[in-house]
Amino acid sequence: MPYPLIALIGSIALTAVYVFLIEASHWMKALVVGLLLLSFLWRYGFYLQVAISISLSLYFTYLKARS
Secondary structure (H helix, E strand, O other), X not given: OOHHHHHHHHHXXXXXXXXXXXXOOHHHHHXXXXXHHXXXXXXXXXXXXXXXXXXXXXXXXXXXXXX
């Protein structure tokens, strides 16, 4: 499996979990979705997808540790 495909699937899955399952404000959800859409249009979108995946993974770890 090529690495860009792993980053693509991971960022889409983590964004979907964030949007549909996490109780966050609507503008934060829109920001995450907007960044994901920007990553499809940008030349270096792979790096943005990796950054989205890492930051959402760390946020989910924070939420799990907090509860």
